[in-house]
Amino acid sequence: MDRLSSLLSFFSPRAEFVRCFHGEGLSYDQSEPYPMSDIFLLYEGEAEFFCENQRYALHSGDLIWVALGKPFSIKGKGSVAWVQARLDFGQVKNNPLYYSLPAVVQLEGGGQDADLQPIIALMLEEARKERCGHQTAVNRLAEVLLIHILRFVIGSMQMEQGVLAGLSDLRLARVLTQIHENPSLPWTLALMSKTAGMSRTSFSQRFKAVVGISPGEYLKQWRMQLGHQWLGEGEYSVGQVADKLGYQSETAFRRVFRQVMGEPPGSVRRKAIIR
Secondary structure (H helix, E strand, C coil), X not given: CXXXXXXXXXXXXXXXXXXXXXXXXXXXXXXXXXXXXXXXXXXXXXXXXXXXXXXEEEECCCEEEECCCCCEEEEEEEEEEXXXXXXXXXXXXXXXXXXXXXXXXXXXXXXXXXXXXXXXXXXHHHHHHCCCCHHXXXXXXXXXXXXXXXXXXXXXXXXCCCHHHHHHCHHHHHHHHHHHHCCCCCCCHXXXXXXXXXXXXXXXXXXXXXXXXXXXXXXXXXXXXXXXXXXXXXXXXHHHHHHHCCCCCHHHHHHHHHHHHCCCHHHHHHHHHHC
């Protein structure tokens, strides 16, 4: 599995809706923070986008992504048209993908990008015509569009810190990908540094500088996020989840889970069963 798929296979954002807006002097204001993100594609006219005291000038074909659910506003100049896609990242607490994202990503002329054009063209056609099944179609297309944006963020090495910054570093990406795919392995600093092809000291320092936390802390948080997801599905018992995550002791797993997630694992599973 590639470095991005290994992350998205467990934390795959889901589109809540995709909508088209067009008219004179359009504006949209999100005044309160919220645990989702929005993509805007301006396909006609010009607009101004404001987020965290920053102003972004948008022209036809530009794409802007508010990744962290920050308050924002967008205001059209004259006649404008844009597509808005809202995406849900699921469980936010300790979600390595969500918290590694930049506040705002702007792709000037993103609508003219050769890789994005077919996706955007289909999104626009489905959103405008509202044919049978169009909502499902545009939602899936929005999710594909997000993957292309994430590829851009990783490939352009825009991130200074976080898991996406780690995935931009080829040596760290080897370790992160293996941790994502094989959380039950008996990971040690020696095994991680060997996977990266680095000395233990160099690896540990590099990992913390780029990802923002120590390798051991990242492994712990990743395992607990997976545990929360699996327990939330109600399919596995606490003991089975502990085993799937490489814990020899269910008691140890329960202790770490409560420390990281703020609630006992049994509580998460009971809520899932009740639902």
